[in-house]
Every structure is written in C-alpha cells, then in structure tokens.
Amino acid sequence: MEPILQVNHLSVSFDTYAGKVEAVRDISFNLQPGETLALVGESGCGKSVTCRTIMRLLARNANIDQGSVLFRGDDLLKKSNREMRAIRGGKIAMIFQDPMTSLDPTMQIGRQIAEAVTLHSRVSRRDAKKRAVQLLHQVGIENPEKRYRQYPHEFSGGQRQRIVIAIALAANPDILIADEPTTALDVTMQAQILDLIKEIQKATGTSVIFITHDLGVVANVADRVAVMYAGRIIEIGTADEVFYDPRHPYTWGLLASMPTLATDSETLYAIPGTPPTLIHPAPGDAFAPRNAYALEADRIADPPLFPVSATHLAATWLLDPRAPQVQPPESIRLRAEEYRQKQSAKGASL
Amino acid sequence: MKRWTKYIGTRLFYMALTLFIITSATFFLMNALPGTPYNNQDRLTQVQLDMLNKKYGFDQPLMQRYVNYLGNVLHGDFGVSLQFSDQPVATLLGQRIGPSIQLGLQAVAFGTVIGVFLGVIAAMHQNRALDVFCSLFAITGRSVPNFVVAVLLQFIFAVTLKWLPIGLWDEGFRSTILPTLALSISPMAESCRFIRTEMVEVLSSDYIELARAKGMSEIRIAFTHGLRNGLIPLITVLGPMTVSLMTGSLVVENIFAIPGIGEQFTKSILSNDYYTIMAVTILFSALLVSVIFLTDILYQIIDPRVRIEGAK
Ligand SMILES: Nc1ncnc2c1ncn2[C@@H]1O[C@H](COP(=O)(O)OP(=O)(O)OP(=O)(O)O)[C@@H](O)[C@H]1O
Numbered sequence: 151m152e153p154i155l156q157v158n159h160l161s162v163s164f165d166t167y168a169g170k171v172e173a174v175r176d177i178s179f180n181l182q183p184g185e186t187l188a189l190v191g192e193s194g195c196g197k198s199v200t201c202r203t204i205m206r207l208l209a210r211n212a213n214i215d216q217g218s219v220l221f222r223g224d225d226l227l228k229k230s231n232r233e234m235r236a237i238r239g240g241k242i243a244m245i246f247q248d249p250m251t252s253l254d255p256t257m258q259i260g261r262q263i264a265e266a267v268t269l270h271s272r273v274s275r276r277d278a279k280k281r282a283v284q285l286l287h288q289v290g291i292e293n294p295e296k297r298y299r300q301y302p303h304e305f306s307g308g309q310r311q312r313i314v315i316a317i318a319l320a321a322n323p324d325i326l327i328a329d330e331p332t333t334a335l336d337v338t339m340q341a342q343i344l345d346l347i348k349e350i351q352k353a354t355g356t357s358v359i360f361i362t363h364d365l366g367v368v369a370n371v372a373d374r375v376a377v378m379y380a381g382r383i384i385e386i387g388t389a390d391e392v393f394y395d396p397r398h399p400y401t402w403g404l405l406a407s408m409p410t411l412a413t414d415s416e417t418l419y420a421i422p423g424t425p426p427t428l429i430h431p432a433p434g435d436a437f438a439p440r441n442a443y444a445l446e447a448d449r450i451a452d453p454p455l456f457p458v459s460a461t462h463l464a465a466t467w468l469l470d471p472r473a474p475q476v477q478p479p480e481s482i483r484l485r486a487e488e489y490r491q492k493q494s495a496k497g498a499s500l
Numbered sequence: 501m502k503r504w505t506k507y508i509g510t511r512l513f514y515m516a517l518t519l520f521i522i523t524s525a526t527f528f529l530m531n532a533l534p535g536t537p538y539n540n541q542d543r544l545t546q547v548q549l550d551m552l553n554k555k556y557g558f559d560q561p562l563m564q565r566y567v568n569y570l571g572n573v574l575h576g577d578f579g580v581s582l583q584f585s586d587q588p589v590a591t592l593l594g595q596r597i598g599p600s601i602q603l604g605l606q607a608v609a610f611g612t613v614i615g616v617f618l619g620v621i622a623a624m625h626q627n628r629a630l631d632v633f634c635s636l637f638a639i640t641g642r643s644v645p646n647f648v649v650a651v652l653l654q655f656i657f658a659v660t661l662k663w664l665p666i667g668l669w670d671e672g673f674r675s676t677i678l679p680t681l682a683l684s685i686s687p688m689a690e691s692c693r694f695i696r697t698e699m700v701e702v703l704s705s706d707y708i709e710l711a712r713a714k715g716m717s718e719i720r721i722a723f724t725h726g727l728r729n730g731l732i733p734l735i736t737v738l739g740p741m742t743v744s745l746m747t748g749s750l751v752v753e754n755i756f757a758i759p760g761i762g763e764q765f766t767k768s769i770l771s772n773d774y775y776t777i778m779a780v781t782i783l784f785s786a787l788l789v790s791v792i793f794l795t796d797i798l799y800q801i802i803d804p805r806v807r808i809e810g811a812k
C-alpha cells in the first residue's frame with residue numbers, strides 16, 4: 151500500500167542564543183493508511199518538533215535544514231501558508247498534551263467545535279452546530295446539546311481532552327497526531343482516552359501518530375513503534391518487534407525502565423545519565439556515553455540503521471557483522487522468551 | 501437570579517458607604533484649609549466677616565454644619581457657589597458637565613479602539629518592524645502631554661487647513677473632533693501598550709496553538725480567540741481611565757475654550773468655594789464608584805470564569 155505520509159531525511163534546528171539546537175537529525179519514517187505509529191523517547195528527544203514540522207507549526211526560530219514530508223505524495227514543506235491552512239485540521243489534525251489549557255476559556259466549547267467544522271466545509275451555522283453536537287456525542291460527552299453551550303472550566307480534564315478530540319475529528323482528517331494526549335491525565339482517564347482514540351480509529355480509519363514517553367501506553371495502541379533519541383530514530387519496527395526483539399541498547403533501557411506487574415517500584419530500573427546537548431552534538435551514537443554496551447565504533451561514527459527484518463531497523467554498531475556478539479540484559483531476554491511461549495501457545499490452540 | 505440581586509444589593513450598599521466616607525473626609529479636610537471663601541477677605545472688617553459667615557451659616561459649629569450639609573445633599577440640595585454670585589452649585593455643574601462627559605467618552609471610545617487595534621498588530625509582529633513602530637507610537641503618546649498635541653492639532657487642522665473650528669462649543673460634533681483627538685492620545689497609547697503585552701502572552705498559549713492546528717489564519721486567530729482573552733483585563737484599566745477623562749481636562753478645555761467642568765474644579769479649590777468643591781468631589785467619586793461597579797458586572801458577563809458562584 152502507498153503510505154499516506156512519508157518523512158524523508160528530515161532535519162530541523164533552532165537558532166538560540168546558546169547556539170544552533172539540532173532538535174531533529176535526519177529522520178525518515180512512513181505512515182500507512184489506518185495504522186497507528188507510536189513515537190517514543192525521553193523528554194526533549196524531538197517528538198513534538200517532528201510533529202510540528204509535519205503540521206508546519208514550528209516556532210519562528212526554527213529552520214528546516216533538509217528533507218521532505220510527503221502527504222499523499224505532495225511535499226508539505228513546499229506548500230504555501232494558505233494551502234497549509236486547508237491541510238491543518240482538514241487533512242491532518244493534532245491533539246495536544248494539556249487539555250486544561252487547550253481550549254479557549256472564553257468561548258462555549260460547542261462553538262469551538264463548530265468553528266473547526268466551518269473552517270473546512272461550506273456548511274450553514276445550523277448544520278455546523280448539529281455536527282458539533284454529534285461529535286460531542288461521538289467522543290462520549292453526555293447531554294451534548296446542553297453541554298454545547300458550556301465553557302471549558304465546567305468540564306473535567308478528561309472531558310476537555312474529549313472535546314479537543316472532537317475538534318480534531320471535525321473535518322474527518324486522514325491523519326491524527328496525538329502529542330502525549332494522556333500525559334496530563336490520571337490513570338483511569340488515560341485508559342478511557344486511549345480507548346476512545348482506538349475506537350475512533352476503528353470507526354473512521356484515520357492513521358494516527360501517537361507520541362508518548364510511556365511505553366506501557368504504546369503497547370496498548372501502536373501497530374508500529376519508532377524510538378527516538380537525541381533527535382534521531384534509533385529503532386523502528388512493528389510493536390511486537392520493538393517490544394519483544396529490541397536491538398538497540400537504548401530500547402533495552404526504555405523497556406527495562408517500564409513498570410510491569412512483575413516489578414515493584416523499588417527495583418524499577420532507570421537509564422543512568424541524561425540525554426546529550428543538541429547544540430553541536432558529538433559524532434557517533436548519541437546514546438554511547440550512557441550505554442554499558444557501547445562499542446568503540448559507537449563513539450566515533452554514526453551507526454546507520456541496520457535492517458533486522460523487512461520491517462525492523464535499528465541504529466547500533468552492535469548489528470554490524472564485525473561487532474562482537476552481545477547478549478541483551480536478562481529482563482529483555484525474558485520478555486522475548488515469554489513472547490515466544492505465548493505465540494506458540496496461541497499457535498497450538500489454533 | 502436571587503444571587504445576582506443579593507450581589508448587586510451588597511455592592512450598592514458598599515458604594516453608598518464609600519461615598520459617605522469620601523464626602524465626610526472631604527468636608528472636614530476642606531474646612532481645615534486656611535483662608536475663607538471670600539476673595540476680598542483682606543479688606544473685610546470683622547463685622548462684615550461675621551455677617552457673611554452668618555449669611556452662609558459658617559458661624560455654626562462644624563459638626564452642626566456637617567449634619568446640615570448631609571441632610572441637604574440627601575434632599576438634592578448641593579448649596580450655592582460662593583464665587584459665582586450665589587448660583588446653585590447643581591445648576592452650575594449641570595451646565596458644564598455635559599461637554600466634559602461627551603469629550604471624555606468620545607476620547608476613550610476612539611482611543612481604545614485604535615489603541616487595541618495597534619496593540620494586536622504589534623503583538624502579531626512581535627519584535628519586528630511593525631511592533632517597533634507601534635511601541636514607539638505608544639511611548640510617544642504616553643510621554644507627550646495632551647496639551648502639546650492639542651495645540652499641534654489646532655495649528656494644523658484649524659489654523660492652517662481651516663478644516664475644523666479652532667475652539668468653542670457651537671458647531672455640534674465638529675467642535676468636538678479636535679479636543680477628542682487630543683484627549684484620545686493617552687487612552688490610545690495606554691491601551692496599545694496594555695493590549696500588546698496581554699496579547700503577546702495570549703498568542704503563545706495552548707488554545708491559540710490549537711486554533712492554528714484547526715487551520716485558522718493568524719489574523720482571524722488574533723482578532724477572535726486572541727482579542728477575546730486579551731480584552732478582558734483591559735476592562736479593569738478602562739474604567740478609571742474613562743472617569744479621569746470624563747471629569748475634564750483643565751488645559752485641553754482651556755485651549756479649545758470649552759465650557760467644561762475641569763476648569764471649574766480647579767478654580768473652586770483655589771478660591772475655597774466650599775460647596776462647589778464638595779459637589780465636584782461627590783460627583784467624581786460617584787462616577788468612579790459606579791464605573792468600578794459596572795466594570796465588575798461587565799467582567800462577569802464577559803469572562804465566564806468569574807461568574808458569581810451558582811448564578812447560572
Ligand atoms: N522554539 C525552540 N527553540 C529552541 N529549542 C527548541 C525549540 N523548540 C524545541 N526546542 C528543543 O528541541 C528539542 C526537542 O524538543 P521536543 O519538544 O520535540 O521534545 P519532546 O520529545 O517533544 O519532549 P517532551 O516529551 O518533553 O515533550 C529540545 O531540546 C528542545 O529544547
């Protein structure tokens with residue numbers, strides 16, 4: 151199938167007084183129609199910048215240094231502002247992290263949804279309102295007709311995120327970008343919002359780019375996962391491949407630091423050290439200084455993305471044929487083991 | 501609805517209390533001023549002074565006069581002016597308050613609309629040429645006294661171009677244009693600066709980002725979502741600004757020979773014209789207190805977040 155979105159060799163930097171911040175460095179990925187791609191990684195690794203580049207919503211001090219973003223074959227980076235406005239919200243919609251501040255406090259929430267409807271289709275006021283009420287109903291707001299006229303402060307955080315989702319759905323977008331849509335919510339709310347997004351995706355067939363730094367959330371929603379570190383994609387593959395057969399030591403660290411039912415919080419692992427500065431980043435694998443498995447080569451040259459399978463790539467010199475054989479840590483081997491057992495059990499029962 | 505009644509009732513009570521305190525304080529302070537209201541007091545003999553004091557009731561003890569005055573005011577009697585041959589103060593003020601209020605309101609309305617517009621444009625072009633231009637304008641407007649502007653306008657549009665009357669209050673709206681422009685400089689500069697600051701913050705907020713993500717144009721975002729939020733705090737400064745303009749500007753009124761109230765107040769203080777001072781003070785305070793009250797009501801109507809609890 152033709153991908154709906156192709157990001158090719160994209161690099162984005164910011165001019166700051168301290169120097170040029172290389173926030174996104176030569177990343178490439180595809181998004182297939184109807185799939186959910188998760189972008190994961192620690193804070194500051196460039197997830198939001200990647201998505202804002204796709205939306206062309208970057209801050210004024212940003213430079214797109216190279217690359218292209220093809221939406222149905224058209225380069226979004228070459229579009230005029232006017233063309234971009236039709237795409238934003240119309241073809242590609244975005245949900246932000248903090249529902250408490252994402253809605254205009256002085257405007258009825260229904261009108262904020264209706265506004266999104268009228269921006270992208272020629273409909274009468276009444277029809278826009280009808281559609282807004284229907285959207286409110288679709289995202290699970292009870293009593294939509296009455297609540298249409300209420301203001302954001304009259305809703306809880308979870309409800310506000312539902313309203314933001316309703317705004318995003320207003321024009322039936324082809325792609326929904328959700329930038330940490332559940333981070334600001336409590337756990338039960340998180341689950342509900344995730345379910346809602348999955349439900350919507352099933353009903354409408356939109357593609358979703360789901361940003362998070364919580365791998366537990368990813369396991370729940372993603373078809374494919376891209377792991378970012380210091381502005382690069384260091385591993386990308388199907389959710390199963392990344393969760394059960396990870397190859398990059400950073401992915402190992404992320405998975406090991408993910409709480410499971412078996413671990414208790416006291417023994418929870420944390421990757422030592424902090425992410426590197428993105429002003430004149432050093433050559434080589436940016437993760438090397440924090441990486442117990444780092445090879446000499448990792449400190450000298452950028453590792454390319456080595457193919458592990460047709461769908462699975464990882465950027466570490468460990469995958470080079472000349473590299474010594476390294477065993478992943480035990481917890482990761484156990485995951486793979488467990489998975490294989492589950493799969494074979496499944497196969498046997500079929 | 502009941503909450504509204506209670507809220508407004510409480511507010512009205514405090515407004516009355518405030519006015520009472522201001523009135524009393526002014527009454528006693530004013531009587532502590534040296535001198536008498538008679539402009540030829542040096543040449544008056546003690547007998548004449550006693551006669552005059554008796555005529556105006558100034559021979560009575562202060563407390564007695566205070567009680568009398570309050571009683572009269574409650575009956576709508578503000579006394580007579582001592583400098584304008586015993587004319588009732590109420591009539592005097594009534595004749596002169598009209599032009600001042602009209603000029604004040606026109607100046608605030610015009611100044612704010614233009615100022616807000618410039619402020620929004622400046623915020624949208626933060627730190628770029630248009631912003632610098634608007635800021636320069638605002639700084640100039642705040643630092644140049646309005647009488648300089650008044651004289652300048654008069655020279656250009658009345659003396660040189662002869663488009664508008666040079667002064668006086670006899671050509672209807674045309675007479676008001678130049679003084680309104682002169683007075684509007686300060687609300688214009690003030691609201692331009694205020695809205696710019698406010699809008700710079702608003703335009704960087706999350707809901708503006710969401711509006712962008714919806715596909716709205718920058719200009720539409722600024723004038724709908726942006727302005728809605730940026731204007732709310734402006735209401736707070738707008739009230740007192742309106743009052744200070746409505747109560748007349750001595751110099752501008754003088755330059756354009758306008759029969760306004762600004763001049764009268766200054767004169768009444770200089771000449772110890774007790775009843776005029778009292779009446780003007782009460783009038784100014786009443787205006788200010790009412791404007792603050794209206795501001796708060798307006799706030800509650802415009803900003804859904806501060807609506808009084810349970811008043812849905
Ligand atoms: N306008 C900007 N000016 C300068 N640097 C910026 C700007 N925007 C982002 N950056 C930098 O770019 C890098 C990537 O930021 P980004 O917001 O994409 O991180 P993120 O992966 O979304 O993290 P988080 O999980 O905290 O949201 C960070 O180092 C950040 O400081």
Ligand SMILES: [Mg+2]
Nearest residue numbers: 197198199329
């Ligand atoms: Mg982010």
